[in-house]
Amino acid sequence: MSRYDELRDALRAGEPLALATVVEGPNLGAKLLVRPDGQASGSLGDANLDRVVARDARGELEAGLTSTRHYGAHGEARERDVSVFIESFALPPRMIIFGAVDFTAALAKVAKVLGYRVTVCDARAVFATVLRFPMADEVVNDWPDRYLAKVGEELGPRDAICVLTHDHKFDVPAIAAAVKTGVGYLGAMGSRRTHEQRTQRLRDAGLTDAEIARVMSPIGLDIGARTPEETAVAVCAEVIALRTGRRAQSLRDTAGPIH
Amino acid sequence: MKEVLDDIERWRTSGHRVAIARVVGIEGSSPRDPGATMAVNDAGEVAGSVSGGCVEGAVVQEALAILAGEKQRGIVTFGYSDDEAFAVGLTCGGTIHLFVEPLDW
CATH class of the missing domain: 3.40.50.720 (NAD(P)-binding Rossmann-like Domain)
Known part of the structure; x- marks a missing residue:
């Protein structure tokens, strides 16, 4: 199943999840889907980056927030090698x-x-x-x-x-x-x-x-x-x-x- | 994203290729928040919106160029300043950053 198919099915079923996309930097367009329990599918091209983004995406999802965040190539904080757009599909209020x-x-x-x-x-x-x-x-x-x-x-x-x-x-x-x-x-x-x-x-x-x-x-x-x-x-x-x-x-x- | 799923499904079923544009950042006044999504198929049909109608036309051109292989996925920025009164921009004075990509994932 493609990332998009997984996203579509979750949205249709009303399941909360977050979609992370590399919008600047290496692996442009790479996707990671993150569930509220932290389970993730897909990859942004680096295991450490995936881990850090999954953690952040979980927090954004909990708060119902959507934003672009910046990381080092391996998920380092305070670096800007990679920009990741984290979009929350939270349950409605x-x-x-x-x-x-x-x-x-x-x-x-x-x-x-x-x-x-x-x-x-x-x-x-x-x-x-x-x-x-x-x-x-x-x-x-x-x-x-x-x-x-x-x-x-x-x-x-x-x-x-x-x-x-x-x-x-x-x-x-x-x-x-x-x-x-x-x-x-x-x-x-x-x-x-x-x-x-x-x-x-x-x-x-x-x-x-x-x-x-x-x-x-x-x-x-x-x-x-x-x-x-x-x-x-x-x-x-x-x-x-x-x-x-x-x-x-x-x-x-x-x-x-x-x- | 939710509001464009049905159109995307219909387009793909009938063999169209699709590009999506999402608002990934805003500065100043802007009518739609990050996450606002517009989908465009290779016939130029549109679903959803990313602004108050100010930049949609330009986004369609961008999406079609990507689907035609003339451009790569990436960030496109639309802004407005007083000395660019006739350029494509937001009349509300803000700047929006869109990520436009083919739906190939």
Whole structure:
């Protein structure tokens, strides 16, 4: 099987892997495919270079990064004989939406457009059905805290949790479990009044100020969103802004590079 | 890469040869990140994109030259400066480095 065939099959099967290509230097175009466990196939033309690049590619894959790195001919650091383009095909980031409400369907749709693997989770089996959320990758009938006890450890900085239940009975345990995960975004829906009451309940439940400060609540950017669809845009825009570390303003009112 | 797999498969099945161009580096403002991929077959058909439409035409020429054996695989750089207003470049002012190669691997 050629390197390309192996790459194509892995991408189609949704398996994460990294493709390293020599883009400058000897053996131009040589390829190394690296799996998350460090297993590699192909060669860049030097065993030591292969070993070093496989190690780096594994790290890039874990972080979901793609970049060109420079090495000596045998993989030495701080040399520039060989430039290797390491392209990560990481699993898509996840968005977990707690609460099977009208806003959920719209948010799931917009999140899908952005490339998220979307899970809708609600304890109420009548509401959380595949029929109501055909756009979701997964619909789970479970209590949010119980679900996070199962999958929480797998979540990282690229992932997002949105709590849309705005019912304290579900919200508080969901948020309490969510702040223990490593997600990059945690938002909770509700009016300013709901937010005040919920914050107090979270404090009563033993969450620290730092944990409470992680929660984007009320959820979303201030763009005057009203409908579920507009709200979904406001939430996703906030997810992006938090990831990029931008204070979301109109481009017209800011200076500096757009990307 | 994912978004061009189906086209590549179709082209190869019907006997076309294929070149791929990937963004491997960017400087300054640039619309697509490293990894953005465009595939070109020997009939000049295109899938995917590597910029906001600014350099795609030039990339097709590059890819066809490689498929015709007139050029070797390698890095091609597109940039833009104020005194080159009519040269091929990115209107957003950035520079992109592409690696263009035949799909022979």
